[in-house]
Amino acid sequence: MTQSPPSLLSLFTGFFTVGMFGFGGVGPWARRLVVEQKKWMTAAEFTDLLGLCQFLPGGNVMNLTIALGSRFQGIPGAVAAFLGLMTMPVVVVIGLGAIYDQYADFPPVRRAVVALAAAAAAFVLANAIKVAMPLRGKPLGIAVAVITFVAIALLRLPLAIAMPVLAALSIALLWRFQR
Amino acid sequence: MSSTLLDLTLVFGQLSLLAFGGANSVVPEMQRQVTELHGWLTPHEFAALYALAQAAPGPNMMVVSLVGWRVAGVAGALTTTLAVAIPASILTLLVSGAWFTFRDKPWRKAVQVGLMPVTTGLLMASAGLLLESTVLDWRLGVLAVVATAVFQFTKLHPLLVLGAAAVLGAIGVVG
Numbered sequence: 001m002t003q004s005p006p007s008l009l010s011l012f013t014g015f016f017t018v019g020m021f022g023f024g025g026v027g028p029w030a031r032r033l034v035v036e037q038k039k040w041m042t043a044a045e046f047t048d049l050l051g052l053c054q055f056l057p058g059g060n061v062m063n064l065t066i067a068l069g070s071r072f073q074g075i076p077g078a079v080a081a082f083l084g085l086m087t088m089p090v091v092v093v094i095g096l097g098a099i100y101d102q103y104a105d106f107p108p109v110r111r112a113v114v115a116l117a118a119a120a121a122a123f124v125l126a127n128a129i130k131v132a133m134p135l136r137g138k139p140l141g142i143a144v145a146v147i148t149f150v151a152i153a154l155l156r157l158p159l160a161i162a163m164p165v166l167a168a169l170s171i172a173l174l175w176r177f178q179r
Numbered sequence: 180m181s182s183t184l185l186d187l188t189l190v191f192g193q194l195s196l197l198a199f200g201g202a203n204s205v206v207p208e209m210q211r212q213v214t215e216l217h218g219w220l221t222p223h224e225f226a227a228l229y230a231l232a233q234a235a236p237g238p239n240m241m242v243v244s245l246v247g248w249r250v251a252g253v254a255g256a257l258t259t260t261l262a263v264a265i266p267a268s269i270l271t272l273l274v275s276g277a278w279f280t281f282r283d284k285p286w287r288k289a290v291q292v293g294l295m296p297v298t299t300g301l302l303m304a305s306a307g308l309l310l311e312s313t314v315l316d317w318r319l320g321v322l323a324v325v326a327t328a329v330f331q332f333t334k335l336h337p338l339l340v341l342g343a344a345a346v347l348g349a350i351g352v353v354g
Contacts, residue, residue: 022236022238023236023337024338025337026236048282052271052282053271054201055290056267056270056271057195057199057267058202058264058266058268059238062240062267066271067275070275085238086238086260086264088236089235089244090237090241090257090260092235092236092237093231093237094245094253096232097231097245097249108350109349111348111351112346113231113345113354114227114315114319114348115319115345115348116230116233116341116344116345116348117227117229117230117309118310118313118314118319118323118353119230119322119326119340120309120313121229121230121310122322122324122327123233123330123340124302124305124309125306125310125327126330126331127203127306127330128299128302128305129327129331132302132303134295135295135299140296141295141296145297145303146300147300148296148297148300148301148304149304152208152300152301153303153304158208159197159211160197163199163297166297166300167294167297170294170296171290171294174289175292
């Protein structure tokens with residue numbers, strides 16, 4: 001069973017550790033904190049709340065801090081959990097930026113970041129391939145993905161215009177033909 | 180508020196509500212805004228900042244803070260971080276109370292199923308644009324192909340692979 005609702009301080013410190021140790025994605029760390037360590041929610045409750053956060057726009061775990069924090073402590077809880085998650089990563093990333101600026105003219109550092117950048121792009125590609133796998137055998141879904149790629153990567157259309165059109169088209173097509 | 184901070188607020192506030200499927204799906208629009216429209220960075224600089232952000236802990240949207248910092252210092256970092264967070268957070272606050280009333284509705288499922296191919300196309304576009312501005316020669320191309328395969332087919336921690344790439348660059352094998 002879940003325990004009594006967490007305080008503002010424990011929301012902050014809990015998500016502080018998630019932000020600090022969450023290398024390569026904070027989702028698994030958030031689950032560990034909420035379900036396994038603190039038992040603020042059952043696994044089913046957590047999965048359900050994450051489902052909402054994945055459904056809505058915005059960073060998934062960022063949305064999770066808002067939804068979970070507000071469920072237990074209202075808006076102050078949402079703010080506490082959000083600040084906990086973001087404080088260390090913002091400090092660290094600015095530190096990395098400052099170090100890089102300082103040493104960008106030093107060839108080994110410059111080459112390291114050039115290589116890191118290519119590997120980071122490969123990470124995004126690998127992730128995109130994983131996400132694309134469920135589209136196998138679904139020509140309509142593949143067509144929508146290809147149209148989206150062309151509109152955004154090649155035609156460079158503004159997302160604020162392309163997104164509503166593509167989303168409406170895709171939802172209507174898949175609803176009509178692929179149930 | 181200076182006009183740069185205002186511009187940053189508008190750009191990243193808009194991205195907040197367009198980021199279906201998480202932060203990586205708005206990387207192409209972020210790149211278009213900060214390079215083509217506002218000229219704050221070159222595509223290559225943007226890709227380098229994206230890579231640095233991947234090496235930091237935290238959500239996979241830390242590139243947002245880093246771009247803000249590069250454009251307008253610490254005030255810029257706070258501006259972009261909050262601008263990307265607040266609109267989606269308000270939406271989450273408004274909707275989370277009603278989630279149990281609509282999570283099992285057919286339209287909710289239809290929206291999720293319909294958004295998925297769009298998100299996939301956006302992630303592919305993110306990958307394509309980042310590869311275009313980071314694969315500067317054939318050796319970096321080989322690195323990208325090998326790294327993709329390692330991410331895809333092994334369970335190695337991503338940070339180990341990124342670290343190995345950085346070491347290969349530092350000692351002059353690639354880069």
